[in-house]
Amino acid sequence: MTSPVVTVSERSATAPSGTPGSVPRLRTSRRRHSTDKPRRSVLLTVLTSLVLLYSLVPLIWLAISATKTQEGLSRSFGLWFDGDFALWDNISQTFTYDDGVFARWLLNTLLYVGLGAGGATFLAVLGGYALAKFDFPGRRAVFAVVIGAVAVPGTALAVPTFLMFSNMGLTNTPWAVVIPSLISPFGLYLMWVFATEAVPTELMEAARIDGAGEVRTFFQVALPLLAPGIVTVLLFTMVATWNNYFLPLVMLKDPDWYPLTLGLNSWNAQAATAGGEAVFNLVVTGSLITILPLIAAFLLLQRYWQSGLAAGSVKE
């Protein structure tokens, strides 16, 4: 028990009064490795290049393939262009094929993401803030439930949810997709951790002393401090809702309410049925259009969510 205490006190004793040269030397040596002269590792460079290639090649394939016609797709090499450049034609066909149902799917997806991911983020912020900043009986139980819920994949709950929603008469309506999307245990957990770090209790007390009610304290004091965390959670829930496949697959039967994932899959599946038309060019183009909004969201919000993820990692 005693020895660690001794070393700690020794260190803390030497640090402030240590030799003047020791601190700068430490700094320069750190710099030499990190910023001025990064240590190069051939192995690491090769590995990261491989990972980069692995993640970019499908994207490049998708972008190139979207410029090909159905025939061009099968006669040309996957990573290079075909003679016919059909991108504009493909895009217009994607939006007009089957009475323009693609636009409807796009709007549906936006609706599900808007209501589902937006609502999930809102609930996660409220819940995370409350759990981080208010002391009440049962907090530990809530913690256990949330951690447990993070571990259950949404896919496993889809069928029980279907039976429940079916009894409530909600299947085959947008609500069947929106309501389950409102729950994001991981988002709640993230907000909880973030709120603990980002909102100083002293600041809240100061606001209370100045006469602000709880609602006002939350919206005017806490919410701006939580912004990076909110963006992070929003991105996570957005991606989850945008890409959600199994839940709508189980819940929705009416193609008019399909999100893009289901719609594109049904276009893809029609190549495998008697008399069905193979429209791989439209599936590919539709997939490209589908991921563009997500890419845009990540690029636009990236600086917020990076700072959000790093919150609490450095002691200030």
Add this chain to the structure above:
Amino acid sequence: MPKHSRRLLRGIGLVCALALGATACGGSDDGGSSQKSVSEADIQAALEEGGTLTVWAWEPTLKQVAADFEKKHPGVKVDLVNAGTNADQYTALQNAISAKKGVPDIAQIEYYAMGQYALTEQLTDLKGFGAEKLSAKFSPGPWNGVKAGGDGVYALPMDSGPMALFYNKKVFDKYDIKVPTTWAEYLDAARDLHEADPKAYITADTGDAGFATSMLWQAGSRPYTVDGTKVRIDFSDQGAKRFTDTWQKLIDEKLLAPVTSWTDDWYKGLGDGTIATLATGAWMPANLASGVKDAAGDWRVAPLPQWTAGGGASAENGGSALALPELGKNEALAYAFVEYANAGEGVQTRLDNGAFPATTADLQSTKFQDTAFPYFGGQKANKIFAESAANVADDWSYLPYQVYANSIFNDTVGKAYVSDTTLTEGLKSWQEASVKYGAEQGFTVEK
């Protein structure tokens, strides 16, 4: 028609298993008989009164049929919904039936899946609607399919898939290979072709339950015997041996393209000549014409190769019917639509849009038989298809849980395509797994 996505199938297995657990899947608990009596006058009255019909189907030509029907009967609205393709739709239908909510008035069901719904009385027996007198209208294979091994008539046949051999004439001509008329010649052609061009294969097969059962059907094997809830599964007959002997050689000598059917790779192979033949249903021309446009003019149709020289045996591959789920509403009106689409004016509409009929009058009509297919270089391919349809044996039956059985095909028989397991061993383990599942579901299963 069969589709392969194992990820998806596993998901479906899960859904069905859970749905089964929740409501015992099989059980219809209405207790009453599903035999209803609806007269011609009732049907007329329903047509005049009108209403909305929900139809779950993925068959593309039904769109026009529905529009025509609405025009003819102004009070009727047909809500045509593509609730998924093949097994996806069966899962959806099973879920809706389990939940007793959202069940469509009419559902498209393939012949191989018919037994599952018919036996458990989830479909309305159309005998009470006078469907039995339509039996002479349909070719024997599909009609046998809608009877699902029982006494009832559980649907009206929509299309059929009498098998034929589609082959790439350009490839055959290039290497001077004779179009095979027997499966022995087919094996030789496979060897010659692959030797002439190591990139070319006689056909692509990575294990396909629909194809294998059709081949067994043609070879004279009758692995499934169904009598009510008594089921016998046996893959050891002579017919099965015929099939496995030949197909094992194709596998062992690596003469089958390792490409899964219906993928983009597969369409590509059909287009560039590396997949030279397809033994499949007569509905294939529409798929070739839309999916492999570049190869127009290269392909031709020949009668399905025989197991004995000079034979004329054929089988069905794919094909589906329109059924009335027991929990659907508006039965008289629903029957009127099904009859219109599958036995009435709708048939011609669907033929004009490229569907393949199940009605003998259309199969035998000169207009149908003389249709020249520009895609097949002007060949009158329907003659071959019609002959095949007439040669389909009508004593084949599928399992009452064939959808499940097919979903485990790749885990059992599929091993023969990728490992040292033989086809015979694969079929044996498929048999065992099917027997086990059947027993668990309450069937009396004999091996």
